[in-house]
Structure formats: structure tokens, C-alpha cells
Amino acid sequence: MRRTRMLAVAFALMLPAAVILAVIAFTNRGATQEASRVRQLQPLTFAQLQSLPGGDAVLIEGRISPRASAQLRSLVTYVAEERRIDNDLTSVVYHELDRFTPPLVIDLPDGEVPLINSTYDIRNPSASWLNTVEGAIVRYSGFEVGSPVVVIGTLIRTNDGIKIAADVVSGGTRADYLAAQGGAAALPALAGILAVALAVFGLALAYLTLRRTRTAPAQ
Secondary structure (H helix, E strand, O other), X not given: OHHHHHHHHHHHHHHHHHHHHHHHHHHOHHHHHXXXXXXXXXXXXXXXXXXXXXXXXXXXXXXXXXXXXXXXXXXXXXXXXXXXXXXXXXXXXXEEEEEEOOOOEEEEOOEEEEEOOOOOEEEOOOEEEEEOOOOOOEEEEEEEOOOEEEEEEEEEEEXXXXXXXXXXXXXXXXXXXXXXXXXXXXXXXXXXXXXXXXXXXXXHHHHHHHHHHHHOOOX
């Protein structure tokens, strides 16, 4: 009877942990997929882009062109997030309020490439501004003219030349992006391994406990 109670306690402790780890692994799997996709792409020059037929996934490294106009102080594209205190009253979280992601032009060493869409994600912003003057505290994070960025998207051919439908505009280089994604990508893999380990350990513990209970001599 005592062993049965111990078994129940062990399951009660391990099952929630295994479930939580499995949820983490599932919800963060996108980072792993994105990192794998980017590893297959190399930075392309303007000349290399021109040789492609269009419709291909591409990656470029360049700087935001001076053609862009500052919209908020020096930021030409940004995400606005409100700072809030989490439910536990001990940690700060940022809740997205708005984003401004206009089409941009990216300067490459041998040419310039327009981004035709305004639906890209901003990652690893290189500039930010915290508004603490009035009302809620809001953080604005994005890029300025001349900011080095890596763009990941799809090459589009038009009558006006080549353009990119961007999925991601991220600060820095391809290597910087992979380094940032690498940490996020490692989390689901580790969580998945731990979840499986806890499940296997729980099943083994249950098997051994029940086996000993059945083989124990009657008192």
C-alpha cells in the first residue's frame, strides 16, 4: 500500500512537468524550422538575384536605404509594445500594441532591392525608444536609415525589375540571425528530450513498483 502511494505521488509530480515540457517543445518548433530554412540560404548579391527566375526563397544582407523616411524619431520601421507587470507581480512583459512595417529599399554593395510588402516580421531590432513621458510605458523597437539588416523572403520579378516579398527583416547579418534563432531552436529540442525522459522514467518506476508489489510475499 505504501508503495502504491509513493507511485501515485511520483506520477503526480512527473506528469505535469512532462506535459509542460511537451507543450514548450510543440509551441517553439517554429524556431527550429526557421533556423533550418535559413541555414540552407546564403546571402545573394544584386547580380545573383537578377540571374534567378523568381519565386525562389532568398536571403540578402544590406542596409536600409536613405529613401526611407523616419516615422517615429529616427525609426523608419518599428513595433510598439506596452510594458506591463505580469500576473505574478514580479516580472515585466511587453504586449504588442501596433507595428509600422512599410515597404523598404535595401542597399546592397552592387545595387538596391525594394521590399514590396508591409507584412514582414521585425527581428533583432537595432534601435529602440522608450516612451515614459505620459500614460503607459511603451517601447518602440525597429530600424533606422543605414541599419544593417538581413532580409529573408521570396524573389519577385516585375516589369520594374526584381523585388522581394519579405518574411523577416532582422538586424545584423545572417550569422547574427542564426545565433539568435539557435538559442530559441535549442529550447524545444531540450524540452522534448526532457519530456520523453520523464515519461520513460515514470513508466519504468510504475513497472518496477507494481512488479515488486505483486512478487512480495503476503504478510
